[in-house]
Amino acid sequence: MFVFGGLLMAFVACVYIYLSSRHQLWIARQGPLPAAKWTGVGLLTLSLVMMTVAMQVIAAVFTLFIWVMMLFVLFPYLGVLYSSNRGDK
Numbered sequence: 001m002f003v004f005g006g007l008l009m010a011f012v013a014c015v016y017i018y019l020s021s022r023h024q025l026w027i028a029r030q031g032p033l034p035a036a037k038w039t040g041v042g043l044l045t046l047s048l049v050m051m052t053v054a055m056q057v058i059a060a061v062f063t064l065f066i067w068v069m070m071l072f073v074l075f076p077y078l079g080v081l082y083s084s085n086r087g088d089k
Contacts, residue, residue, distance in 0.1 A: 002054035007067055009047035014071040016040035025079030044068070 017040035018024055020033040044064075051060035 002050045003063075006047040006051035006054075006060075006064070009043050009050065010064055010067055011071060013040040013043035013047060014068055014075070016043065018072070018075045025076070025083045 016036040019026060020037035020040065048060060048064055051064060054060075055063070
């Protein structure tokens with residue numbers, strides 16, 4: 001249960017960090033959102049703590065890094081797909 005909660009919390013953290021970028025394509029508002037960025041970093045830290053409760057530290061760090069890397073690669077493609085369906089250029 002802690003692993004699933006940690007992965008879910010890391011997903012929300014990555015969304016916050018991605019939305020704080022000025023190059024994101026999900027919402028119309030452009031510009032940095034510093035509160036969202038720091039909230040995302042805090043959630044990533046808490047997700048690592050949650051995952052280390054359920055598994056060894058090295059396994060938790062590896063799992064979290066792979067998950068975050070996969071999400072940060074996927075999010076820009078989802079933004080392009082969303083903006084192309086809306087008709088934006």
